[in-house]
Amino acid sequence: MSDAYYLQLTEQLRHLIDQNAVHWDGKLPAERALAERFATTRVTLRQALAQLEGEGLIHRSNRRGWFISPARLVYDPTRDAGFNDYVRAQGRQPRTAVLKLETRAHVPAARALGLPDDQPFHHIRRRRYVDDRAVLVESLWVVPERAPELLDIYSGQSLWGLLRERWGHYLANRSIRMVSEALLPIDAEELLVAPGTAGLNINRAILDDQQRPIEYDEEHWLHDSLCISVELSGQQ
Amino acid sequence: MSDAYYLQLTEQLRHLIDQNAVHWDGKLPAERALAERFATTRVTLRQALAQLEGEGLIHRSNRRGWFISPARLVYDPTRDAGFNDYVRAQGRQPRTAVLKLETRAHVPAARALGLPDDQPFHHIRRRRYVDDRAVLVESLWVVPERAPELLDIYSGQSLWGLLRERWGHYLANRSIRMVSEALLPIDAEELLVAPGTAGLNINRAILDDQQRPIEYDEEHWLHDSLCISVELSGQQ
DNA sequence: TAGTGGTCTAGACCACTCT
DNA sequence: GAGTGGTCTAGACCACTAC
Structure with a gap:
């Protein structure tokens, strides 16, 4: 064979x-x-x-x-270094394009954060590049009470940095899920690849240090652009 | 389109x-x-x-x-619960088949553990099942000095449990890498699937609490059988 | 406009599984 | 032995990209 x-x-x-x-x-x-x-x-x-x-x-x-394909980007989902920081730290050039800004309900985000299904969110849709290759699209769903004027001031910078600096939110509790996927036509189109291309789906649900829901995000990466790395020390 | x-x-x-x-x-x-x-x-x-x-x-x-495909197995690579434990915890039935026991050099293991290329290892090759479906093959490379009689006594149980209970090793420092892959013909054959089937490759390099190298392992999972989950709390 | 990848047809043979 | 999936041929048209 x-x-x-x-x-x-x-x-x-x-x-x-x-x-x-x-x-x-x-x-x-x-x-x-x-x-x-x-x-x-x-x-x-x-x-x-x-x-x-x-x-x-x-x-x-x-x-x-x-x-x-260029070398894979090494990415540690347990650290909260922003995309721009760790891409540059690996000698690569990051770039972000904002695709959509809106406020609406999203059931998966509500479920992941323990909120009612009709809970509205500030939604940011963006595409991110490494060395001018589009490697991921993502949707961020932010609880509006935590960042009221977010959509008026957002323009492609680090969301986590903004949440911390402007609203003083401390992203204390993170629940991360990663599954392989085949990119759906809508995601594939935004990444300029054929539908069905292999991808990696990373979701995060984030609460603050008082267990209040802050944000939920869904990333769709091209499978060949990523190497996930986790370093652990100390007791289990 | x-x-x-x-x-x-x-x-x-x-x-x-x-x-x-x-x-x-x-x-x-x-x-x-x-x-x-x-x-x-x-x-x-x-x-x-x-x-x-x-x-x-x-x-x-x-x-x-x-x-x-059955539901994905949820797996947290940052915890060291054994395969048998977390499969059963999800109401599924685990099984392990030992494919090979030998002692030989393996360059990737040596590199990952910071040892010379010709360093010999105890090598365990095994296939693991969930509900009688083969979902992964893996190779474990153990530094012989840390577990001298390993190959004589090993018969499919949890390796980490054995290392802890028999030799008192404390798996303190773990470096984990995950990349998507297409299964090579040799791995595909052992998993009874077609070559090129999508997979997920998980590698770990493990040192003890004194930074002594203990073990390196390479897992090849069927991509559809796994959902990686990481829960984090406290400061980053 | 020429050339490309994306999609699709209508077959064929073989190695293997099932019974 | 019958049937299956795995592999392969030799074409074709279309939508889109690059020029």
């Missing part, structure tokens, strides 16, 4: 990529050109490319082609 | 699965039967099934067919 041609192809493509990464400037030749070079059809070639995509070695952008 | 037929198919399949899960006993009809029912080809049908597989709703076993 391991002698399937598409699996041999993945090995050949791996070597080809290693040797030509710089020369190609990160972009692979067209599928039809690669299929011809390896004397096979586009279907089989795409099966091999999909395997490498699953491994995180390459990725697709829209209809623009296949690209070699 | 969202009107692609295979995306409409995923919706229809979702409903079909919801309504017939019990009746089918968890196994979907044959691909050819489904393709005929939806008046399309196997290629397009499989594209829809692959989307649902990526979402974790269904999975494949070997050449046996498509099955509805």
Whole structure:
């Protein structure tokens, strides 16, 4: 079973990529050109490319082609360093685009924070980039009482920094969940990738030091752009 | 773009699965039967099934067919409750099969623990099940000086329990990494799934309270069987 | 406008599972 | 032995990107 041609192809493509990464400037030749070079059809070639995509070695952008994936961003969800800080700390360039600002109810946020289903939230939808590649979209759902004028003043900065500096909120209790997912068409479109692309979904429910609900967020990352790292010391 | 037929198919399949899960006993009809029912080809049908597989709703076993995936196991990598304990705590049935016991060098383990590349380790390879579904394979690399007779006495129980009870080791410092992956043919075969199936790779490097290296392990989970959960309280 | 990736058709053979 | 999923062929059209 391991002698399937598409699996041999993945090995050949791996070597080809290693040797030509710089020369190609990160972009692979067209599928039809690669299929011809390896004397096979586009279907089989795409099966091999999909395997490498699953491994995180390459990725697709829209209809623009296949690209070699940059190194994964190392991310520790147990620390609350802002996105901008830890991206820069790894020598990369962060960027944020705000996609939507509104106030409305959202059942998953309400459930996660123990609030009634019709509880309204300030909703911030934003897309974040590393070195100009869009790597995640996220929705933040903030309890309006905790940050009343949030939507008037928000413009892409760190939300946690804002909550702490302007409203003095202390993000004491965090409940984090991570599951792999296939990006839904709506999320995929905002990340400029094909629907069904593998992703990682990270949710957080955050309460303050008096157990008052503050915020709930849902992140959708491209699966190949992330390495989750947790360092623990002391007793369990 | 969202009107692609295979995306409409995923919706229809979702409903079909919801309504017939019990009746089918968890196994979907044959691909050819489904393709005929939806008046399309196997290629397009499989594209829809692959989307649902990526979402974790269904999975494949070997050449046996498509099955509805059970609920994800919730797993907190920051706690050191053993696999058997937290599986049972969620009302599921754990099982472990030992695949290999040997002593040899392993460069990734050596690097992660700060030891020379030719450092030998006691190696335990095991496959773990939840409710009789194989959900992960893992390799454990233990520094022999810390547990000399390990391979003579090991028979599938909790390794961490053994290290604590028999050798008095205190697993104080843990460095954990998680990345999504596509299962390599060797791991896929041991999990009875097709090569390239989406997985989650979890690595741990463990030192004791005096910073002495004890153990390194590599887990390969089926991506749809896991929900990672971390609960944090107190200051950051 | 030319070329690309995304989608889809209509088959085929093989290795393997099930019974 | 029958049926299944895994793999592969040789095309095709369309929507979109890049120029």
